[in-house]
Each structure stands twice: as C-alpha cells, then as structure tokens.
Amino acid sequence: MESLEGIVLAQPFFAGLDPAIGALIAGCARNHRFDPDAYLFHEGEEASEFFLLREGDVALEIQAAGRPTLVLGTVHAGDIVGASWLIPPYRWNSDARARTPVRALGIDAACLRGKCEDDPRTGYAMMKRFAPLLVRRLQAAHLQLLDVYGRSDPA
Amino acid sequence: MTVNPYLPLPYRVIAVRQDTPDTATVELRPVGAAIPEPAPGQFTMLYMLGVGEAPISVSGAPIEGAPLAQTLRGVGAVSKAIIRLQPGEELGVRGPYGTIWPVAEADGHDVLFIAGGLGLAPLRPAVRHVLANRERYGRVSLLYGTRSPQDILYRDELAMWRRMLDVQIEVTVDRAHRSWHGAVGVVTELIPRAGVDPSRTIAMVCGPEIMMRFSVQALQAAGMPCEHIYVSMERSMKCGVGLCGRCQFGPDFVCKQGAVMRYDRIAHIFTVREI
Structure with a gap:
C-alpha cells in the first residue's frame, strides 16, 4: 500500500518538495x-x-436564495481545493461539491499551521506553493469579472 | 482580391444559422463572379446596402464547394442587419484580406488552438484544415472558453471533433449554473492541464485581446517559445487593404500585416495601450 508520504510527494502541487517536509505534511494528512x-x-x-x-x-x-446555484469554478485531479485554511478567520467562502466520484487527500489545517509556525522552512515551502495558486485564482477571477466575451467581442 | 479593392461583389444568402441568441452564421454564394477562396484566418468586408460595411472573419472555409460562411454577432448596425437577412437576399462581399493561420508552418508539429468567445469563428477554418489533413500533424488540442453554456458556438461540430478520439477538445465557461456539467473557469486555466509539449507545439490564439494576453502569459509560463505563438489582432478596420490607416498597430496595419500575427514580432507592443 502506498504511504501517505509517498502520495503527498507524488502530487504535482508538491513537486520538488523536500521529502522531510513531505513527511511533516503527511503527518497531517488522511x-x-x-x-x-x-x-x-x-x-x-x-x-x-x-x-x-x-x-x-x-x-x-455559491447558493443564493431564490436563484439557481451558481458555479464559481471547477477543480480537477491534481488541483487544490480550498485556501481559506491559510487566512483568518479560517472559514470557507463557498461550497465544494463532488461532481464525480472523488478521491482526495485531506490535510488537517490546524496541524499544518502548527508545523508551519514551528518550522519556518515548512511554512515557506507552503507559501511558495500557495502564493502562486492564489495569484492565479485572483487573475482568473479578474478575467471572469471583466466579462471579456461580452458584446464588444470581435469578429 | 477583387480588381477594384473597394468594389464589393454581389452574394446571395443561402442560409442563416442561429449559433447563439445573438450570433449567427450566414452562408453565401456569389451571384456572379466570386472572390478568391479565402485561406484560414482571412476576413472579408461585408457590405450591407444602404447601411454600411464591416470586416468579418471567414468561419466556414476551407471545404471544396462549400458556401462562404461568416459568423457574426449582432452588435452594430451592419452586423444586426446582416444576421436579419433572409435566404435569397443579397449583400456585397470584397476580399479576402489579411494573413492566414500558420497551418503550413505547423506541418509536422503538435497544434494547440486556444479560442475565446467568438474567437472560435476565425479559428474554425484552421481547425478544419488541420483535421482534414490529420496525418500531417502531431497532437491536436482545442481549448475553448466562452461566457456561458448558452454562448457555446458550433456545438454540433465541437461534439463531432470530440468523437474523433485523436483530438483533445476542452470547453470551459466563465459562469454557469449547476445544470452545466462541464468545466467552469477561464480558458487560461486549461492551458497547464492540456499537457502540451511546448517545444514541438504551434499555438494559435484567437479571442478578445485581454483573453489573448493572459493566454500568451500562460503559454510562456508553460515554456512555449514566442515564435511558436500566433495571435489574431483586432483593430477597427475600414479599407481592408492597408491604405486608410485606421487599423494601424505599431508599424503594421492589422488588415494587411494581420490579423494573424506571430507573437514574437509584436511582443514589444502587444501590451502597449492605444498603439
């Protein structure tokens, strides 16, 4: 059977991660x-x-009373679901619903935050991975908000 | 090009296909003389008698004997009048104008098409060309992003391409309700997931300029050389033959040196405002 540490290190999101840090993260995973x-x-x-x-x-x-449920985005194999665990007050801003059978690795937020506090190398390794993810998602949200395919579209 | 570059030739509408609530494809046949066969990526000037003229990308070539097909959204006086035409009615056509998608340069390479919104229309002739000559190309991928499920162009053809099994077709929409079971998110998010080999891939990108800027960034982040990326620039075009200067883009006229341009040749002005 594959170890949790092996599963963590095999994730594209953790590519290049120091195996020692991978072991720490695996200690928070299920x-x-x-x-x-x-x-x-x-x-x-x-x-x-x-x-x-x-x-x-x-x-x-996102649910809104009296309106159909709006899908903000979809995430797929290899992606991370959720960044609110990093930012106080540590509350989810949306629902996350499985569209298909899903296998996922869950990382306990308090456990990992504690290890990041105790070991700055671990914290920095996590920030190096989450900061680009957050920027990418912010840029994607900007594009969605711009409604670039609106009526001034070419052709 | 017609003998007099400003003289439209009469064409008759044989069909108007409603693609989305505000977008339609008109199919045209010449009444007499025909314009030369457009190459993938070229556009024509469509002249609506008594209303005006507009540059419209050819979306239907190249299939031998097929009518001239042009897809347009009803946003201005000319385009609104054209999509209301009925079979049998006439309009003027001159062209074709502009540069072509690098379907010849891509011979022997993998091909990645990235379309945003109505940008799928100018790319469709290139996709058709590549699929009609499938053996000449390596891996073929089309990433298509649009506003909502209701705005997806050419649904039947996308479904047909998907059934071909050796073509990767990914569709995403910016916004959707739960009844949509496909991907939701911007088209640039599909790029890292597409798994293309940037060193052997030619990318052809068409859509609103903001979408193309973000797409080029994502392609570069994936390691694609600038000279492998082609974009279709949009500027307000009037004469179509590089004389009036209305579509000037740096040292070029988009109607003549574009609309399809290799990115490395325009990278220095691609993000410059008001150029």
Whole structure:
C-alpha cells in the first residue's frame, strides 16, 4: 500500500518538495472518498482541512436564495481545493461539491499551521506553493469579472 | 482580391444559422463572379446596402464547394442587419484580406488552438484544415472558453471533433449554473492541464485581446517559445487593404500585416495601450 508520504510527494502541487517536509505534511494528512453530490465543505464552516484532488472533479458553488446555484469554478485531479485554511478567520467562502466520484487527500489545517509556525522552512515551502495558486485564482477571477466575451467581442 | 479593392461583389444568402441568441452564421454564394477562396484566418468586408460595411472573419472555409460562411454577432448596425437577412437576399462581399493561420508552418508539429468567445469563428477554418489533413500533424488540442453554456458556438461540430478520439477538445465557461456539467473557469486555466509539449507545439490564439494576453502569459509560463505563438489582432478596420490607416498597430496595419500575427514580432507592443 502506498504511504501517505509517498502520495503527498507524488502530487504535482508538491513537486520538488523536500521529502522531510513531505513527511511533516503527511503527518497531517488522511485519505478521503466522496460520492457524487457529496460536499467536501460548506460555505461558512470552519476551514479545518484542505484537499488535494487525486481523482475526480469538484465544483465550487455559491447558493443564493431564490436563484439557481451558481458555479464559481471547477477543480480537477491534481488541483487544490480550498485556501481559506491559510487566512483568518479560517472559514470557507463557498461550497465544494463532488461532481464525480472523488478521491482526495485531506490535510488537517490546524496541524499544518502548527508545523508551519514551528518550522519556518515548512511554512515557506507552503507559501511558495500557495502564493502562486492564489495569484492565479485572483487573475482568473479578474478575467471572469471583466466579462471579456461580452458584446464588444470581435469578429 | 477583387480588381477594384473597394468594389464589393454581389452574394446571395443561402442560409442563416442561429449559433447563439445573438450570433449567427450566414452562408453565401456569389451571384456572379466570386472572390478568391479565402485561406484560414482571412476576413472579408461585408457590405450591407444602404447601411454600411464591416470586416468579418471567414468561419466556414476551407471545404471544396462549400458556401462562404461568416459568423457574426449582432452588435452594430451592419452586423444586426446582416444576421436579419433572409435566404435569397443579397449583400456585397470584397476580399479576402489579411494573413492566414500558420497551418503550413505547423506541418509536422503538435497544434494547440486556444479560442475565446467568438474567437472560435476565425479559428474554425484552421481547425478544419488541420483535421482534414490529420496525418500531417502531431497532437491536436482545442481549448475553448466562452461566457456561458448558452454562448457555446458550433456545438454540433465541437461534439463531432470530440468523437474523433485523436483530438483533445476542452470547453470551459466563465459562469454557469449547476445544470452545466462541464468545466467552469477561464480558458487560461486549461492551458497547464492540456499537457502540451511546448517545444514541438504551434499555438494559435484567437479571442478578445485581454483573453489573448493572459493566454500568451500562460503559454510562456508553460515554456512555449514566442515564435511558436500566433495571435489574431483586432483593430477597427475600414479599407481592408492597408491604405486608410485606421487599423494601424505599431508599424503594421492589422488588415494587411494581420490579423494573424506571430507573437514574437509584436511582443514589444502587444501590451502597449492605444498603439
């Protein structure tokens, strides 16, 4: 059986990670399976765990009373689900719903935050991976907000 | 090009296909003389009698004997009038103008098409050319992003391409409700997931300029050389033959030295405002 440490180090998100740090992260990890339509988390709940998707697709959704559920984005195998575990007050800003059978590695947020506090190398390794992810998602959100395919579109 | 570059030739509408609520493809046949066969990436000037003229990308070539097909969104007086035409009615066509997608240069390479919104229309002739000559190319991928599921162009053809099994077709929308089961997110997010080999891939990118800027950034982040990237620039074009200067882009006229341009040749002005 594959070890949690091996699974962590095999994730594209952790490419190039020092194996010693991989072992620390694996100490906070556990495997999950979600059936289609199961929720990984709900908006407003404590962001106690984030997920690395190993298989399957997840939709990030927002509910609004009287309106159809809006899909903010979809994430896929190899992607991270959730960054709110890093930023106080550690609450999810959306729902995350499995669209297909999902296998994921869950990382306990308090456990990993504690290890990042104790060991700056671990904290820096995590920041180096999460900062580009957050910037990419911010740029993607900008593009979505710009509505670039609106009526001034060419052709 | 027609003998007099400003003289449109009469064409008759044989069909108008509604692609999305505000976008349609008109299919045209010459009433008499025809314009030369457009190459993938070229555009024509469509002249609506009594209304005006607009540059419209050819979206239907190249299939032998096929009608001239042009896809347009009804946003201005001319385009709105054209998509309301009925079969049998006439309009003027001159051209074709502009540069072509590098389907010859891509021979022997992998090909990555990145389309945003209506940008799929000018790319469709190139996709058709590559698929019609499939043995000449390596891996072929099309990444298509648009506003919502209702705005997806050429649904039937996308589905047909997907069924070909040796073509990667990925579609994403910027916004959707839960009833949409496909990907949601911007088209640039598809680029790192596409798994292309940047050293052997030619990328052809078409869409709104902001979308192309972000796409080029993502391609460069994936390691693609600038000279492997082609974009289709959009400027307000009037004469179509590089005389009036309205579509000037740095030292070039988009109607003549474009609209398809190799990125390394324009990289220094690609993000310059008001150039």
